[in-house]
Amino acid sequence: MQERLIRLLTEKESMIIDRLIDYAKAGGFTRYNSTRQEDWRLSVQEIIKGLTDYLRDYDNDIISVEDSHANNPVVNFGIISAKAHRARGVTLKMFLSLFKFYRRAYLDMVNDSEFSSEEKTAAKRAMNTYFDRFELSFCSEWAGEGPDSRLHELQAINRQLTNEKNKLRTIFESMTECVFVVDPDMKITEINSAAAAYFEVNQEDVIGMECCKLLGCDKKSEECHLSVAMKTGGCYKGVEVEITTKKGRRHIHTSGSFLHDISGKYAGGVQVFVDVTERYNMEQALRLHMQANNSSSDCVTIFDQSAQLIYANPVAVSVLGRGISELMGLGIEEVYQGGDKILLNLIRGELWRGELKLTHPINQRETFIYLHANPIRLTNGNIIGFHAAARDITLHKQTQIKLQEAREDTEREAAKLRAIVSVMQASIVLADSDNIIKEVNEQCERITGRTRAELIGKNLGDLHQGEFKEKIWQIIENCRKDPKHPPLSITRRLGEVDVIMSIQPVYRDNKYDGILLMAVDVSEVAKAKRQAELAREVAEKANEAKSEFLANMSHEIRTPMNGILGFAEVLLQQNLNSQQEESVKVIQKCGEQLMELINDILDLSKIESGKLVLEETCFSLRRLIHDTVSIVEPRLMDKDVEIRINLDHNLPDYFKGDPTRIRQVLNNLLVNAAKFTLEGFVEVNVAGELISNEGGQSIDLNFSVADSGIGIPEDKLSLIFQAFTQADGSTTRKYGGTGLGLTISRSLTELMGGAISVESKVNVGSRFTFNVPVKIESALVKDEENIKESGTGVVLVIEDDWTTKQLIANYLEKAGYTVISTEQGKQALTMVKIYRPDVIILDILLPDINGWEILDKLKKGRETQHIPVIVCSVLPEKERAFSLGAVDFIEKPVNEKILVSRIRNLTMSRRSDQTHIVLVDDDKSTLEFLRFTVGGAGYHTHDFIQAERALEYILGGGPVHAVILDLLMPEMDGFEFLDKLRFDSTFKELPVLINTGMNLTQDDYQKLNDKYEKILNKSFVHPDVLLEELAALVKNEVRRNHIHEEAEADHVSVLLVEDNQFNQKLIEHLLSADGYRVSTVSNGEMALEMLEKEQFDIILMDMQMPVMDGYEATRRIKSSEKHKKIPVIALTAYAMKGDNEKCLAAGCDSYLSKPVKKDTLISIIKQYVKPLKGTNLKKKRTRDKGVDSLVPWYLQDLAGEIERLKLAVKIGDLTTVRYIAHGLKGSGGAYGFPDLSSMGAEIEKAAVTNDVELAKSLVKQLRELYTQILEEEL
Structure with a gap:
C-alpha cells in the first residue's frame, strides 16, 4: 500500500502545485504572489519528498515523537524546512495557512483515489501522522529556541500531547463501533470510519452536519439523550433507540457523554453506538415464540449454544417431572434419554426426529413422546442454540400396543376358532x-x-x-x-x-x-322334546285334576265345617251348664284341628305344584312378632312357661315382604315350642344383617325360636322336616299335630329366599332358626289392618323396659294419640299432675316404686282418681289390679289391636260423657262469658269469633250437641249461618239457641223461619236461665242420637244366597241376633227374582250353588242398572290360589272364606253399608212408656187437624196452615213420630214463603204418612 501511495504522490505532484497556485491567485494567501510561485513549487516538492521518505519507513504502528531531534527524520526535515521558509521570508502564520492547504489537498487526493475504504483509512492515518510531526517540528524551529530553553519544555509537552492524540486517533479510526463527535450546536466535528461506512457517507461530507440529520432522528433537543447529557454535564449508557438509515429503520444500542476543553468549558459531546437490529428482531421473534410455546400443548424446550437448557414451557415441566429450577442448566442428554445422539445431529446442523421414552423421576411412570429438534441459526448461519418440541404420544403408543396385542389375540382366537369349528x-x-x-x-x-x-x-x-x-x-x-x-x-x-x-x-x-x-x-333332541311335551301335557292334566280335586274337597269339607264351628260359637254364647259347655268346646277344638289339617294339606299342595305366589306388601316387624306371640300365648297359660321376645333395637320397623308367610313360619315354630315345652321358657330372637344389591338396600331378617322343652334326638334331626313326620309315633299320640308344619315352614322359607335349620338336645331344648330377605320400607305406611280411626288424647306410659315402652308408644302414636312416657314411678306421679293424661298404662315391676303403690296413690288423689289406669304386666294378677281401681288389665306381650281398642273405648267413653257446645259470637267479652258459664257447667265448648269457621267445624264432622249463636256479626251473620246449617239435612234438628241483643222485627222472625229452638236476650239473660235452656236442648239432642244408634241395625236389609241349609241357619242366626233383617234364597236364579220384589242393602253370595252359581248371578246383578250399586260379598269354601281374583272378576266387592266368623262378617257389612237418614227403611218407633197410652187419642185428634189443614190450604189461609203445621212439628216427636214433626216443619216453611202449591203437595204426603202410621200402630 505504501508504494502505491508514493506512486500516487509522485503522479499528483504537478496537480497539487497547480491547485496551490490557483488557490493563491484566488487570494488564498495574502502575502504570497506570483513571484513566489517557484517557492511554492519547491515547498510542494519538499513536502512530497519528506512524505515519501516517511511512508517508506511507515509500518502502520503509532509513531512516537522522540526527544532527540536528530533521531527523527520527520522532525529534522521539519526543522530544515522551517529554516528554508523563514529564509524566503515566509511568516509562521503564512506557513500554517499553507500547511493546512497541504493537509487538505493530500487527503482529498487519497479520497479521490481508487484505493479501497480500508486502504484509504490507513493512508489518511499515515498522512495525518506525518503532518502532525512536521507541523510540530516546524513550529518549534520557527520559534528559534534552543534545546535548553523554556520552549524546549513546551515542545516536549507538545510532542507528548501529539503522541496521545495520535494514539486516540488510531483507536478512534480502528474502532468497530460507530463514533461521532459534535460541537455545542450538535454539529458533527468528527466521525470515525465505522460510522461513515455504517451510514454509507464520506467522513468529510458529514463534518458540520447536524447529527439528527445523519441519524434520521426527529426528536426534540429535550428528548435527545446526547443533548440532555451535554446540557447537564452527564452521560448515558446502554440506551436503545430507533433511527432511520439508508437501510431503513434500525435499532441501535448507544452510549454518550458531554466534552469540555482544557479550561473545563462545555465543548460538545461524543456518541458511540452499535447496531442491534438483528438482535432486537430476534428478541421480538423469541418473545412471540415464547408466548406461543407457553400456550402450546406440546412439550417445548430451548437450549443455548452449549446445549444447556434455558427454557421449558409448562407442558415440558409437567412431562419431564421436574421443577423449572431443576431443569435450568441441564444438558440435553440429561433432559432427554438418548440426548447425546440428538446433540450430534444438531451440532452438525441437522434436524432430528423420533420417538423417545421418558421415565418420571418420582412415580416412575413411563411416557412416550415424539421429538422434533433443530438448531437455531442467525441470519449469517451461525448456530446460537437448539429448539426441541415434543408431543405426548403415550395414548397413541398404548393404543398401538393394544392393537398389536388385539391383533395377536385375534390371530390366536381365530386359530382356536378354526380348531373348534373343525371338531x-x-x-x-x-x-x-x-x-x-x-x-x-x-x-x-x-x-x-x-x-x-x-x-x-x-x-x-x-x-x-x-x-x-x-x-x-x-x-x-x-x-x-x-x-x-x-x-x-x-x-x-x-x-x-x-x-x-x-x-x-x-x-x-x-x-x-x-x-x-x-x-x-337335533334328531334325538326333537324326539326327547316330543316325549317331554307329551309328558308335560299328562302332568298338567294330572295337576289340574289334583287342583280340582283339592278345590272340591276343600269346598265339600269347609261347607259342613262352617256349620259345625259356627253353631259351636253360637252355642258357647248361650246359657249352658258346665258339662254342655265342655262338650261344645271339644266340638269346636276338634273342628279347628280338622281345619288346621285341611289348611296344611292345601298349603303343601300349592307349594309342591308351584302355585303358591308370594306377596310383597309393607308390614310392621314388631307388630308381626307380637301378634304371632299373642296367638300362641294362650297355649302357655296353664304351664309354668315364660315367653320372651328379644328384638334388635337397631332394626327399622317397616319392611316389604310377605308378612303372611313369615307369620305362618314363625307361628308353626312357636306352636311347636309351646306344645313340647312343659316348663321353663319359649324365646323369640330377631336380628338382621344389611344386604346391598342392585335393587337398593335390604335386610336379611334372622329369626330364632328357642325353648326348654323335651328336645329332639340327634338321629331324628334329619327327619323332622319331612312331611307327616315327627320325632316318633309317641310324640304324635301325646302332643298331637299333623306333622306338616315344619315341612311347610321349610318350603316357605326356601320359597322366600331363605333357609331353616335346627339345633337340639334331648331334655335341654331346641332352637329353630330361619332367615328371610326383605326390603327396607322407609315410609311408615299403615296397612289395611291398621286402625283407621285416629285417637284424640294423651296417654302416659309408665314402663321401665325400653322395648315394651317403644312398642306401646309406636302402637298408640300410629293410632293418633300423643304419648308421654317415663320409667320412674316418682316422676310419673309428677307428670300426671302436669299433663293430666286421658289414660295411664302402668307396669308393676318398676325400679324405684312398686306399680301397686303408684296405682293406690293415683286412685286416692283427688286430682287423679278419675283418670283410667290400665295395668300392663307379666304378672297374672288381674284381680288385684281391679281391686285397686284399674279399669283394665293387659298381660304382656302386648297385642296392638287389643291395646288400641281398649284405649279408644276409654277415651271415647270419656268424650261421650261430655256434651259439646259450639259458641259463635264476634264480641270477645261475650264469648269469654259464655265460655266461663257453659264450660264451668261441665260442657265442652268450641269457641268461634267468625261464623264461617264455626260452620266449617260443624259440617266437617266436629262433635256438637247444640249451638249458642249471635245474629249480628260481620261477613257471615247468624241468619246466613242458619240457612246454610239447615240446608244440610244432617243438621236440620241440631238445637240452636239464639243469644242476641238486637230487637227482632217481623221480617227477622220470617227470615229465621223457626230454624232455632229458643231466643234469649244476651243483654239481660241470667247465667242460670242460659244453662237451664241449654240443658233442655241438649237432653233432647242426646236422646234423639241414642234412638238413631239403636235403630241402625234394624235399617239394614241383607239378602243371603246360600244352598247349604246349615250355613243358612248359621248366618241368619248371627245377623238376626244383631238386628239385621235377613232374607234367604238357595241359588242365583232365586236371588235375581228376589231382587225384583224387594230392595236390599247388601248381598251375601255363595259362589258354588246348583241351577245358577254365584259367579253368574253376580255378573247379572252388576250388569243391571237397577241393582249394580248393591254390594256383593262372596262366600266360598274354596281356598286355592286364584279364588279371590275369580270372585272379584265376576263383580264381587269383597271376599269371605268359610268358615265365617261373626266379627268378620259384621265388620264387612258395616264397611259397605252405612245407613243414612232418609232411606226407605221403616224406622223403629221409640217413646217413653208413659206416652204409650196417649198415642191412640193423639192419632184420633190428629185426623181432625189434618182435615182442617187440608181445608186451609184449599182456601189459601196460610196463617192457619202455619199455625197447625207449627203445632204438628212440636207434637209429633213428643209422641214418638219424628216423621210427623219433619213433615210439619216442611209445611210450616211453605206457609211462611207463601208457596201454596208446595203446601198442597206436602199436605197430601202428610195424609199418606198418617195412613201408614195408623196401619203400623193399630
Missing part, C-alpha cells in the same frame, strides 16, 4: 357377500358328502333346494337391507335328519359382508 358336531358354512362359500368344517363335508375343496368357491345356493333355498335367499336379501337384522334359527329336516339351522349375518361397518350357517343335528 364341532354342527355343520358350519361361511359365505361372503356374493354368496360364495369361503369356509366349511369336517361335519359339513360329512353331511353334504363333498370335500372341502369341492365346496370352497361354490355358490351357497348349491347346498339347498326348493322352498328352503328361496327362504335362504329371502333372508339374505333382508340382511343386506337391514344392518341390524338379528340372527335367525330355522328347524328343518334334511333327509332323515332333523336339524336346527342357525343363520347369523356378518356385518362390517354396518354393511353386509357375508353369512354364517350352522346346522345342528
